[in-house]
Amino acid sequence: MEDWLFTTLLRALAFGTPILLAGLGEIYAERSGVVNLGVEGMMALGALAAFAVTQTTGSPALGLLAAVLAAGLAAAVFALAAVGLRANQYVAGLALTMLGLGLAGLLGKPFEGAPLAQTLPESAFIVAALALAALLWFFLQHTFWGLVLRSSGENPEAVDAMGINVFTVRYAAVVFGGAMAGLAGAFLSLAYRPSWADGITSGLGWIAVALAIFASWHPLKAVLAALLFGALYHLSYRLQAQITPELLKAMPYLFVVLVLSLSALGRGPSGAPEALGTPYERGERR
Secondary structure, eight states: OHHHHHHHHHHHHHHHHHHHHHHHHHHHHHHTTOOOOOHHHHHHHHHHHHHHHHHHHSOHHHHHHHHHHHHHHHHHHHHIIIIISOOOHHHHHHHHHHHHHHHHHHHTGGGTTOOOSOOOOHHHHHHHHHHHHHHHHHHHHHSHHHHHHHHHHHOHHHHHHTTOOHHHHHHHHHHHHHHHHHHHHHHIIIIISOSOOTTTTTTHHHHHHHHHHHTTTOHHHHHHHHHHHHHHHHHHHHTTTTSOHHHHHHHHHHHHHHHHHHHHHSOOOTTSOOOSOSHHHHTSOO
């Protein structure tokens, strides 16, 4: 029994790592007042960039950097539309997901089935994800710029009164969220399953969005939420002999639907993004 629990915990950590990395980035974007539903597309672009560069150069470090840059660039394009041009955040995010998945699938065709001589250990990503959760919590709760980030989502007028450009803060938070999604994608193609295949993200980006809500936009709570989602993923394979496989595989996604439905019934906790309609979203002030 103890071995079973230990194995489940280890696999939950592995399954939960990409969700945690992407979820932390989404928490920061949403804390600044921007909801980015393009996490799935950014993860796919990051996964492809990491694999393609590593396979071409033989350097996982360069692949990791490429993943961060590719996803960060995609996030910057989203920020330009959603923050700079004040396009509907949800529509822009969905467009980014569709564009990212389609572009990754198209550009990744030559790399399907290609070998990858150099990989990165899962443990390195797991430790990095846990350390980032702690550092990001400290930054958000105990630093001046963390206060500025939170205020940009909760009370942007107060940030403007301090002489700080709210749009700049939101741009930075969204691009950072994209970089984290790129790291999550790199984990999939360089460590978890060192290969490239269309659909490698398997909906993990959507779970990362739900994780941000489920964790109440709190980096440390996100660790526990990622472990829960990771355990559900692991159990969907572990318990196939006892329970219908189709039901088990649907469990993580059903839980996402449940979380999003419950969150829609009531107000989000403190730190949730402001509803559209503030002077900033209407373009009355900068």
